[in-house]
Amino acid sequence: MTDAHHHAATDPLAHPEVQQASAAAYISAYVLTVGLLGVGLFMTERHLVTPHSLIPVIAAFAIFLLVAQSLLFLGLDVSHSNIWKTVSLMLTVPLFILSIGLTVWMFHSLDHLVMSPEMPGMSLQPGTLQ
Amino acid sequence: MLVHLQGPWSPWFGRLTLGDIPYTNPVIIFAFLFTVVAGIALAVPVLYYRKLGYIFREWLCSVDHKKIGVMYIILGLVMMFRGFIDGMMIRTQQVTADGPHSPGFLSAQHGYLPPAHFDQIYSSHGTLMIIFAVGPILTGLGNIIVPLQIGARDMAFPRMNAISLWLSVSGAMLIMASLFIGDFSTAGWVGLIPLTELPYSPSVGVDYWMWALQISSIGTTLNAINIITTIIAMRAPGMRWDRLPIFTWTTLSTNIIGLTAFPILGVALALLGADRYLGTHFFTGGQGGNLMLYTDLFWIWGHPEVYFLVLPAFGIISEIIPTFSEKPLFGYTTMVAATFAIAGVAWAVWLHHFFTMGAGPWVNTFFSVATMLVGIPTGVKVFNWILTMYRGRITYTTPMLWSVSAILMLLIGGLTGIMLANPAINYTVHNSVFVIAHFHCMVLLIAFAIFAAIIYWFPKVFGFRLDEHSSKRFFIFFVLGTVTVFTAMFALGFMGETRRLDYLYDPQWLPLLIVEEIGIVFYCISVGYFFRMLYVSIRDRGRNQCGADPWGTARTLEFLTHSPVPFYNFAVTPHVNALDELAWRRANGHADTPPDHYEPVHMPNSSMIPVIIGVLSFGFGFGMVWRIWWMAGFSLLAIIALIILGSFMPDPGYTISPEEMREMEAQHRAPGIMADSHPPHPAAEERLV
Numbered sequence: 181m182t183d184a185h186h187h188a189a190t191d192p193l194a195h196p197e198v199q200q201a202s203a204a205a206y207i208s209a210y211v212l213t214v215g216l217l218g219v220g221l222f223m224t225e226r227h228l229v230t231p232h233s234l235i236p237v238i239a240a241f242a243i244f245l246l247v248a249q250s251l252l253f254l255g256l257d258v259s260h261s262n263i264w265k266t267v268s269l270m271l272t273v274p275l276f277i278l279s280i281g282l283t284v285w286m287f288h289s290l291d292h293l294v295m296s297p298e299m300p301g302m303s304l305q306p307g308t309l310q
Numbered sequence: 311m312l313v314h315l316q317g318p319w320s321p322w323f324g325r326l327t328l329g330d331i332p333y334t335n336p337v338i339i340f341a342f343l344f345t346v347v348a349g350i351a352l353a354v355p356v357l358y359y360r361k362l363g364y365i366f367r368e369w370l371c372s373v374d375h376k377k378i379g380v381m382y383i384i385l386g387l388v389m390m391f392r393g394f395i396d397g398m399m400i401r402t403q404q405v406t407a408d409g410p411h412s413p414g415f416l417s418a419q420h421g422y423l424p425p426a427h428f429d430q431i432y433s434s435h436g437t438l439m440i441i442f443a444v445g446p447i448l449t450g451l452g453n454i455i456v457p458l459q460i461g462a463r464d465m466a467f468p469r470m471n472a473i474s475l476w477l478s479v480s481g482a483m484l485i486m487a488s489l490f491i492g493d494f495s496t497a498g499w500v501g502l503i504p505l506t507e508l509p510y511s512p513s514v515g516v517d518y519w520m521w522a523l524q525i526s527s528i529g530t531t532l533n534a535i536n537i538i539t540t541i542i543a544m545r546a547p548g549m550r551w552d553r554l555p556i557f558t559w560t561t562l563s564t565n566i567i568g569l570t571a572f573p574i575l576g577v578a579l580a581l582l583g584a585d586r587y588l589g590t591h592f593f594t595g596g597q598g599g600n601l602m603l604y605t606d607l608f609w610i611w612g613h614p615e616v617y618f619l620v621l622p623a624f625g626i627i628s629e630i631i632p633t634f635s636e637k638p639l640f641g642y643t644t645m646v647a648a649t650f651a652i653a654g655v656a657w658a659v660w661l662h663h664f665f666t667m668g669a670g671p672w673v674n675t676f677f678s679v680a681t682m683l684v685g686i687p688t689g690v691k692v693f694n695w696i697l698t699m700y701r702g703r704i705t706y707t708t709p710m711l712w713s714v715s716a717i718l719m720l721l722i723g724g725l726t727g728i729m730l731a732n733p734a735i736n737y738t739v740h741n742s743v744f745v746i747a748h749f750h751c752m753v754l755l756i757a758f759a760i761f762a763a764i765i766y767w768f769p770k771v772f773g774f775r776l777d778e779h780s781s782k783r784f785f786i787f788f789v790l791g792t793v794t795v796f797t798a799m800f801a802l803g804f805m806g807e808t809r810r811l812d813y814l815y816d817p818q819w820l821p822l823l824i825v826e827e828i829g830i831v832f833y834c835i836s837v838g839y840f841f842r843m844l845y846v847s848i849r850d851r852g853r854n855q856c857g858a859d860p861w862g863t864a865r866t867l868e869f870l871t872h873s874p875v876p877f878y879n880f881a882v883t884p885h886v887n888a889l890d891e892l893a894w895r896r897a898n899g900h901a902d903t904p905p906d907h908y909e910p911v912h913m914p915n916s917s918m919i920p921v922i923i924g925v926l927s928f929g930f931g932f933g934m935v936w937r938i939w940w941m942a943g944f945s946l947l948a949i950i951a952l953i954i955l956g957s958f959m960p961d962p963g964y965t966i967s968p969e970e971m972r973e974m975e976a977q978h979r980a981p982g983i984m985a986d987s988h989p990p991h992p993a994a995e996e997r998l999v
């Protein structure tokens with residue numbers, strides 16, 4: 181272990197990624213987060229728009245926040261001190277898409293099979309369900 | 311905002327009343343007495359030899375990765391013992407409750423356990439074994455072995471390492487508390503939905519289960535961060551990625567799974583908690599809730615979790631087989647690739663736990679194919695192990711016996727898994743004991759690997775070998791028990807026995823149930839030999855002392871330093887020249903060359919903060935379970951305050967000077983793991999807080 185390494189290990193404030201942090205970025209990320217989450221909650225609670233148009237709006241908020249937080253809170257970039265954060269993000273994104281995507285697919289398919297009025301079994305046995 | 315509860319509630323004690331202590335139940339009274347006696351048996355020698363201070367200072371406050379690892383393993387073994395007793399009770403209930411004419415004892419109509427009590431037992435059996443036994447033992451092994459294998463002095467974040475441990479302990483203690491105060495969940499280790507919803511489980515059982523899992527899984531996540539960072543950042547010079555020992559590789563992959571999957575469990579449990587505490591409807595049957603969403607979230611975590619457990623076991627087998635075949639591991643690169651392939655595919659198979667939800671042929675086909683794909687890298691591993699043994703000079707020490715048997719278990723478990731992965735078959739045997747037999751082959755493979763690892767690395771950590779004579783008998787009876795119980799269970803699955811039955815309606819199952827009970831007798835004998843192994847080994851420890859490499863044929867870096875490993879691990883950070891560094895040094899005549907000069911070594915100080923956080927998180931869990939808001943709130947605030955305070959008190963650590971190190975090495979008085987404190991550092995004592 182080199183001396184520089186030693187120093188970094190004992191003094192957390194000397195870590196380069198800590199040095200990069202700025203109060204302005206933290207505060208703006210915090211305000212953005214609370215603000216957008218609050219608006220989302222408000223819209224949902226008051227039923228301001230129909231559920232169908234609510235989902236894309238909230239999803240857009242969420243995606244915007246994700247990007248804003250990763251830039252402002254985590255300071256994602258490819259510099260030496262931050263590269264592992266970016267690598268973890270690159271690992272997480274496929275997993276995220278995989279788990280959410282496959283879940284949407286399976287529930288969409290399930291919904292179609294068990295909830296639709298033209299479900300094959302339903303019309304064959306009207307008696308059992310009435 | 312808070313959901314309205316039936317039954318009494320008071321501000322000081324929450325839902326807790328005297329009536330919640332089950333002092334009228336004979337089975338629980340017996341368990342209580344047993345726990346008390348065991349506690350006294352532990353406490354008396356500690357007090358008699360005045361070791362309380364030693365235990366507090368040297369263990370509870372320790373941030374040494376080896377001690378933390380040992381404590382993880384002790385926690386796991388104790389929980390495994392309790393889980394084993396649960397398993398014994400389940401088997402005994404089923405064999406006595408088969409058929410309408412089966413007699414009833416105590417307050418049960420059939421067998422000796424009434425349904426509600428039986429259900430708690432299988433729920434705690436699964437939860438304990440998976441989350442609090444096998445998990446912590448593997449985490450502990452990773453904690454001990456990984457820093458040694460990569461030539462590091464400790465984990466990247468020693469204090470956080472201790473916090474992870476104490477969070478796991480506090481989760482386990484919540485489950486222990488549920489035994490004597492209130493009750494435990496009846497909804498299985500998976501939390502069968504909607505049974506876990508408040509209307510169907512109004513007591514505190516589900517809350518105990520939920521918070522125990524939640525708290526310990528935070529510990530697991532922190533540990534994953536720690537191990538990943540350690541492996542990336544703390545490798546000794548020359549320890550390139552292509553020289554990384556295979557156990558370290560598997561621990562890395564497993565903790566990537568841990569880091570990415572456990573938060574999902576956290577979310578699932580938190581949403582369930584919102585339903586139970588705040589009256590939301592995430593997972594309810596009606597009112598916009600979707601109960602299959604819980605099942606979905608649980609298994610997005612749950613399937614990676616089973617690979618979280620099995621991958622380190624694969625790593626252990628991959629270390630032990632080369633050592634006792636006196637050959638390098640066959641196909642190192644393919645082994646690493648297979649490990650990551652398994653870890654990757656593990657993310658896309660979770661629906662195979664609920665094919666019967668009926669998501670449709672396309673969805674089921676996709677997940678079926680994905681599941682079967684896991685068989686390919688797993689097969690690669692099996693062939694690699696076999697080819698490692700092929701033409702090797704094999705010695706059948708107990709670690710080797712366990713490892714070879716583990717391969718057999720993997721074959722049976724894997725092949726039945728592939729059967730289950732076929733939706734057409736799955737529809738007929740889902741929720742039957744065939745599934746139970748499948749995954750017990752898998753988790754017992756892990757248990758086999760764990761026993762192999764404990765025997766293999768025990769001398770490294772403690773400096774003396776475990777008694778081979780009794781450990782072979784332990785092995786033989788354990789394997790006999792396994793084969794007897796689970797062969798019969800596969801058959802019962804085909805005969806239509808469904809899982810989780812407190813009363814079995816078909817008298818034709820009785821013969822096989824009796825066979826299973828005989829297997830339990832074998833298991834009991836093996837447990838006896840396990841304790842005998844510990845007793846004899848500790849008694850004869852003077853005779854079984856061993857050197858740096860207790861087996862003579864070990865290949866990896868951890869066997870380079872002394873046994874027992876001194877608190878500073880390596881006197882001089884080793885320079886790594888090859889994959890299988892120790893084998894390379896042995897071949898080149900460098901195995902015991904003493905270092906020519908020493909450098910100052912920087913070590914972390916002990917700290918009281920982690921264990922206090924553990925106690926407080928128990929307080930938080932207990933307060934939440936019983937809805938004692940002041941207790942939960944106080945504990946949570948105190949935890950947050952401690953963490954903030956702790957971060958304002960950075961640990962400067964202390965330094966061992968080259969002279970001290972030379973002296974310790976020369977006189978060979980480097981203190982091992984059991985010895986009283988390392989070089990007296992008065993400052994270190996003061997800084998405990």
Ligand code: HEM
Nearest residue numbers: 616620662663684685724727728730731740741745749752
């Ligand atoms: C080739 C590898 C494997 C395949 C193809 C496979 C397949 C399956 C399938 C299809 C099921 C669902 C059965 C059902 O509920 O109908 C299942 C259940 C299970 N498997 Fe595996 N599995 C494999 C490996 C493992 C491993 C390595 C472990 C553990 C370390 C494991 C542990 C479990 C557990 C715990 C369950 C049941 C969980 C429950 O419902 O309580 N499996 N497996």
Ligand SMILES: [Cu+2]
Nearest residue numbers: 613660662663
């Ligand atoms: Cu699975």
